[in-house]
Amino acid sequence: xxxxxxxxxxxxxxxxxxxxxxxxxxxxxxxxxxxxxxxxxxxxxxxxxxxxxxxxxxxxxxxxxxxx
Numbered sequence: 001x002x003x004x005x006x007x008x009x010x011x012x013x014x015x016x017x018x019x020x021x022x023x024x025x026x027x028x029x030x031x032x033x034x035x036x037x038x039x040x041x042x043x044x045x046x047x048x049x050x051x052x053x054x055x056x057x058x059x060x061x062x063x064x065x066x067x068x
Contacts, residue, residue, distance in 0.1 A: 030038075
């Protein structure tokens with residue numbers, strides 16, 4: 001039948017003909033120093049966004065009067 005693949009090639013496959021390949025790890029884990037640096041960076045970014053918004057004065061783009 002045409003629906004089933006020909007398994008004859010798979011059955012006669014010889015693994016001994018394959019070349020030996022050396023693999024190298026490409027995805028390395030970050031060092032402890034890198035992790036600490038990222039943590040400090042994230043902490044710095046978080047502190048930049050912390051702001052007491054209640055101390056701001058109301059403002060609108062059409063406002064012409066001076067704020068004293």
